[in-house]
Amino acid sequence: MQKYKKLYCLAFYSLIVMLLPPSLQARSNIDSTRLEPISVQLRYLHQFQFAGFYAAINQGYYEEAGLDVTLIEAKLGKKTVDEVLSGKAQYGQTQTDLLHARLQGKPVVALAPIFQHSPTAILVRADSKIYSPHDLIGKKVMLQMGDNSINTLAMLHNEGVNLSDIEVVEQSYIIDELVDKSVDAMGVYIINRPFLLEQAGIKGRIINPINYGIDFYGDTLFTTEDEVNNHPERVDHFLQATLRGWQYAMNNTNEIIDVIIKQYNTQESREHLAFEAQAIKKLMLPSLVEIGHMNPGRWQRMADVFVKQGKVPENYSLDGFVYTPNKPWYKQYWGPYFFLSLLLLLVATIFFLYYWQLSKRLQRVISERNTAEKNSLRLGHVLEQSSNEIYIFDVNSFHFIQVNQGGRQNLGYSMDELYELTPADIKPEYTLQDFSEFISPLKEGEQQQLIFETIHQRKDGSHYPVEVRLQMYVVPDKPVYYAIINDITDRKRIDKELVEKNAELEQFIYMISHDLKSPLVTVKTFLSYLVQDIEKADSSRIAEDIGFMSTATNKMNILLDDLLEFSRVGRQSKNIHPISFKQLISDALKLTAGNISKNKITIQVKDLDLSLLGDHSELLQIWQNLIENSIKYMGEQTNPIIEIGIHNITANPTFYVRDNGIGIESQYHEKVFEIFEQLNPEIDGSGLGLALIKRIVELYQGSIHVESKGHGQGSCFLFTLPAANNLPLNGES
Amino acid sequence: MEGKPITILLVEDEDAHAAIVKRNFNDFKLANKINHVKDGQAALDYLYQRNAYSEPLLSPRPELILLDLRLPKVDGLEVLKIIKTDTTLMRIPVVIMTTSSAEKDITQAYDNYANSYLVKPLDLQQFMPMLESIGFYWLIWNKSPNID
Numbered sequence: 001m002q003k004y005k006k007l008y009c010l011a012f013y014s015l016i017v018m019l020l021p022p023s024l025q026a027r028s029n030i031d032s033t034r035l036e037p038i039s040v041q042l043r044y045l046h047q048f049q050f051a052g053f054y055a056a057i058n059q060g061y062y063e064e065a066g067l068d069v070t071l072i073e074a075k076l077g078k079k080t081v082d083e084v085l086s087g088k089a090q091y092g093q094t095q096t097d098l099l100h101a102r103l104q105g106k107p108v109v110a111l112a113p114i115f116q117h118s119p120t121a122i123l124v125r126a127d128s129k130i131y132s133p134h135d136l137i138g139k140k141v142m143l144q145m146g147d148n149s150i151n152t153l154a155m156l157h158n159e160g161v162n163l164s165d166i167e168v169v170e171q172s173y174i175i176d177e178l179v180d181k182s183v184d185a186m187g188v189y190i191i192n193r194p195f196l197l198e199q200a201g202i203k204g205r206i207i208n209p210i211n212y213g214i215d216f217y218g219d220t221l222f223t224t225e226d227e228v229n230n231h232p233e234r235v236d237h238f239l240q241a242t243l244r245g246w247q248y249a250m251n252n253t254n255e256i257i258d259v260i261i262k263q264y265n266t267q268e269s270r271e272h273l274a275f276e277a278q279a280i281k282k283l284m285l286p287s288l289v290e291i292g293h294m295n296p297g298r299w300q301r302m303a304d305v306f307v308k309q310g311k312v313p314e315n316y317s318l319d320g321f322v323y324t325p326n327k328p329w330y331k332q333y334w335g336p337y338f339f340l341s342l343l344l345l346l347v348a349t350i351f352f353l354y355y356w357q358l359s360k361r362l363q364r365v366i367s368e369r370n371t372a373e374k375n376s377l378r379l380g381h382v383l384e385q386s387s388n389e390i391y392i393f394d395v396n397s398f399h400f401i402q403v404n405q406g407g408r409q410n411l412g413y414s415m416d417e418l419y420e421l422t423p424a425d426i427k428p429e430y431t432l433q434d435f436s437e438f439i440s441p442l443k444e445g446e447q448q449q450l451i452f453e454t455i456h457q458r459k460d461g462s463h464y465p466v467e468v469r470l471q472m473y474v475v476p477d478k479p480v481y482y483a484i485i486n487d488i489t490d491r492k493r494i495d496k497e498l499v500e501k502n503a504e505l506e507q508f509i510y511m512i513s514h515d516l517k518s519p520l521v522t523v524k525t526f527l528s529y530l531v532q533d534i535e536k537a538d539s540s541r542i543a544e545d546i547g548f549m550s551t552a553t554n555k556m557n558i559l560l561d562d563l564l565e566f567s568r569v570g571r572q573s574k575n576i577h578p579i580s581f582k583q584l585i586s587d588a589l590k591l592t593a594g595n596i597s598k599n600k601i602t603i604q605v606k607d608l609d610l611s612l613l614g615d616h617s618e619l620l621q622i623w624q625n626l627i628e629n630s631i632k633y634m635g636e637q638t639n640p641i642i643e644i645g646i647h648n649i650t651a652n653p654t655f656y657v658r659d660n661g662i663g664i665e666s667q668y669h670e671k672v673f674e675i676f677e678q679l680n681p682e683i684d685g686s687g688l689g690l691a692l693i694k695r696i697v698e699l700y701q702g703s704i705h706v707e708s709k710g711h712g713q714g715s716c717f718l719f720t721l722p723a724a725n726n727l728p729l730n731g732e733s
Numbered sequence: 734m735e736g737k738p739i740t741i742l743l744v745e746d747e748d749a750h751a752a753i754v755k756r757n758f759n760d761f762k763l764a765n766k767i768n769h770v771k772d773g774q775a776a777l778d779y780l781y782q783r784n785a786y787s788e789p790l791l792s793p794r795p796e797l798i799l800l801d802l803r804l805p806k807v808d809g810l811e812v813l814k815i816i817k818t819d820t821t822l823m824r825i826p827v828v829i830m831t832t833s834s835a836e837k838d839i840t841q842a843y844d845n846y847a848n849s850y851l852v853k854p855l856d857l858q859q860f861m862p863m864l865e866s867i868g869f870y871w872l873i874w875n876k877s878p879n880i881d
Contacts, residue, residue, distance in 0.1 A: 510833070510835060511803075513832075513833070514803050514831075514833050515803075517832040517855075518747055518750070518832050519747075519749075520855060521750065521832060521853050521855055522750065522753075524855050524856060524857065525749075525753050525855075525856075525857040525860055526749065527857075528856075528857035529756070529857065544752070548752060549749075551748070551749065668806065671806075677805070678805050
């Protein structure tokens with residue numbers, strides 16, 4: 001930014017140095033003793049028609065321009081243009097004759113039209129029937145046939161009125177002839193004749209060429225080519241001063257009327273002058289058109305009228321007629337205001353650029369700040385609403401300053417209550433003294449962060465485990481401690497579960513390694529015996545060796561099968577379907593049919609009308625294993641019976657499998673469901689059967705237990721399967 | 734170096750393992766009397782001469798107990814604890830003989846005053862000398878306490 005600033009300053013000052021001196025020079029030396037004398041030829045006697053000159057003289061505009069201006073009244077028989085061309089005056093104000101003179105080759109130059117429209121028109125009595133040029137046919141019309149009436153003549157020509165159709169009377173400018181009706185119409189200057197008619201008590205009507213498409217410039221300020229070439233500055237100064245004078249005159253008509261009356265010995269009355277002033281205002285339109293505004297195209301069209309009227313040949317030239325200020329380009333249009341404008345523009349541009357840069361930078365800063373504010377606001381909301389607890393507390397008193405919603409909710413304290421407490425109050429493991437000592441490494445800057453686990457106590461006295469991250473927020477005015485608290489109840493619970501699962505897994509592996517190793521020891525050992533016994537040809541020992549080995553391999557086989565089953569439970573992708581209980585039992589009985597018939601067991605099935613929702617093979621395993629278990633532990637029963645049924649079928653179905661076998665002593669009722677637990681080593685089995693059933697039952701959110709009055713009393717396994725029979729028949733898993 | 738005939742209580746759920754022990758002791762002509770029980774509950778019944786072992790002549794007080802750890806009903810460690818906390822039984826040398834070489838089992842066994850801990854080798858070539866050593870050490874070299 002700094003480099004831009006320098007650049008702007010440099011540009012600004014160099015501009016002042018460049019532009020100010022010439023513009024000061026231009027206005028520097030006004031010296032009344034060295035005024036240039038010049039003359040202006042008027043077209044008529046002193047009257048308001050020349051108000052601009054009087055104003056410029058009286059307001060000292062000419063003096064400022066270094067000019068001493070003399071006004072020369074018109075003399076009878078002398079043409080304004082000729083007087084100027086002859087050098088008797090350098091400047092003049094005249095009418096359309098100026099253009100004609102130029103078209104005839106006279107070296108006159110139009111400086112500025114004073115009247116934007118020609119004052120020449122036809123005046124008729126308002127009580128006459130003459131409303132348009134056409135109405136003039138056959139009428140007595142007083143017309144001057146000279147250059148200044150050419151717009152009037154052109155109007156008549158354009159409207160198809162031939163001069164031969166009307167009775168043209170020579171112009172006398174005497175209004176009385178219209179008053180006494182000796183003529184019907186009169187070509188006039190509308191700036192004074194209508195006044196005279198009104199003075200005579202007669203209302204007039206004007207037929208104006210403007211209304212018929214002929215719009216000529218009126219009185220025009222002019223000079224000669226010599227003057228323009230030899231005194232270009234004087235021409236410019238004179239023109240500008242005169243136009244200023246007209247501007248002043250238009251704004252102060254009464255003052256100028258006074259001047260005309262007092263200083264120029266006019267014959268006209270104040271009323272007459274005032275009428276002139278009003279009429280001239282209409283022709284100049286100072287409020288609409290810049291005084292002196294000149295359009296070369298309009299001169300062209302005027303010249304064309306002259307051609308049409310046959311006054312000049314067609315191949316005319318207007319070159320050099322329309323004044324082009326002979327001054328530097330930069331002075332042409334804005335004059336002395338040019339540099340000022342340029343300067344202002346540049347200054348404005350510089351300031352604009354500077355402020356644009358500034359505002360761009362500001363906008364960026366603001367937008368960055370807005371974003372930052374928005375972000376920090378959002379962060380604030382997030383932190384306030386976070387379920388993590390966030391505490392801010394005082395470095396000295398340890399009193400809470402702020403505790404977010406998560407903290408207030410979990411602790412059960414309101415913020416007002418917390419203002420009175422310190423972290424030690426919610427940490428039963430710490431006194432305030434302990435806490436102060438514990439936190440001192442942060443205060444001393446020895447540590448950036450303290451991470452520790454402790455217990456928090458809620459308002460209601462309950463405890464929960466937390467992990468605390470404690471830091472000091474160091475700001476110069478008021479450092480604070482802040483703590484982010486993580487309620488680790490869930491983590492602790494999961495940790496505990498994990499420990500349990502791990503222990504279970506360890507136990508599992510331990511059991512497997514023992515139970516697999518044990519038959520292996522048998523096989524390997526008896527294999528060695530077998531070798532020896534074969535050498536000795538001890539047939540009874542050989543049979544014994546093979547028997548032990550066979551038993552061991554069977555045992556291993558069963559164990560491996562059951563392990564596979566066990567690992568599948570709850571791991572295999574499930575195929576949940578509605579299953580009829582009747583069907584399930586029927587399937588289980590089919591699978592165990594061989595052992596049932598071999599052991600001559602009676603099967604009794606009760607209360608079968610129920611539909612279950614679950615995985616068929618999983619559910620089937622429960623009943624199949626229980627039936628097989630019952631068969632295995634039937635003992636010496638002579639009338640073995642297995643009863644399968646459901647208690648409480650409507651409300652909370654409890655399934656049971658009852659037998660009248662050897663039963664289970666009460667101390668083993670829980671142990672039987674433990675993994676690898678086998679009560680009777682005499683019976684083939686891995687000790688996984690009931691553990692497997694228990695696992696399936698638990699998958700279906702149920703529980704299982706055994707009822708037995710003891711040895712020889714039979715057993716009854718009872719279990720529930722809430723997730724299987726509480727689900728609607730067509731429900732999803 | 735002839736030892737007097739002594740009684741050994743073998744607590745072993747595997748018939749095959751029991752057979753190995755018996756064969757070895759017989760082969761070395763060391764074991765005068767090996768009483769075999771198959772689970773922890775039976776071992777305690779034998780020692781306290783109750784239930785199936787209530788006839789004292791059939792369940793003489795052993796001079797040595799060979800105890801497996803993985804046992805049905807009442808596991809070996811539990812049996813060990815009961816023996817070593819009962820003043821009438823605690824002097825009987827208890828040799829743990831199991832397949833487990835788990836650190837946990839070994840420490841727990843010694844913590845509960847097991848007199849020795851042996852891991853059953855997979856190989857008979859090692860199993861036989863081990864059993865032989867047990868026989869020599871405990872039945873011949875070792876001076877047993879008066880257990881009556």
